[in-house]
Every structure is written in structure tokens, then in C-alpha cells.
Amino acid sequence: MSLRLRADFNGLFGKYLCLSHKDTCSDESGVEVVLRAGMEVTAFDEDSDEQGRPDNLIASGVVEPAVPGLVGHGSKWVLHIDEHGVRHESDVQ
Numbered sequence: 001m002s003l004r005l006r007a008d009f010n011g012l013f014g015k016y017l018c019l020s021h022k023d024t025c026s027d028e029s030g031v032e033v034v035l036r037a038g039m040e041v042t043a044f045d046e047d048s049d050e051q052g053r054p055d056n057l058i059a060s061g062v063v064e065p066a067v068p069g070l071v072g073h074g075s076k077w078v079l080h081i082d083e084h085g086v087r088h089e090s091d092v093q
Helices: none
Strands: 003-006 016-020 024-026 032-034 040-045 057-065 077-081
Touching: 003 024, 016 024, 016 057
Parallel strands: 003 040
Antiparallel strands: 016 077, 024 032, 040 057, 057 077
């Protein structure tokens, strides 16, 4: 199981998801994790299904320094999302 990091999926730009505007990001327990290039992680954001039950959005991939176009938005680290894209946790269970 890969490391799970909290992310705001409003920061989704194509195949990149902004993870942080600083050098750290919170994991699912609230612990600050120092980000570095090449980390394989799963990002998640709290969401719910049509009945209001929790069903987090998730995306897996590799951590990279923010691409030039996103640095202007304040991003420092991004998730380069893998071929599975963004999905709900219920889609993979």
C-alpha cells in the first residue's frame, strides 16, 4: 500500500494534482511528510456518493517538482497522476 497524502482536488490540472505550496504535505493521519521527487503516493480528498456516504476521490502516481505553469499558481510539489486517473475509492474496491 502506498503512502496516502491529503490533497485538494480543486488543484487538478490535467495529469497533475497540486500536493503542496511548501515542502511538506499531510498524510491521512495528519502527520507532515517531507515531499521529494520520485515518491510513489496516493492522494485523496474527502468526497461522498449520491447517498451521502463517504467515498474519497483518489489518484496515484509519482511526486514531482511543480511544472513551470503551476509554479505561478504557488504549487511547489505535484502528483503526476498515473494511467488510472482520478477515481472514487469505491471504483477500486
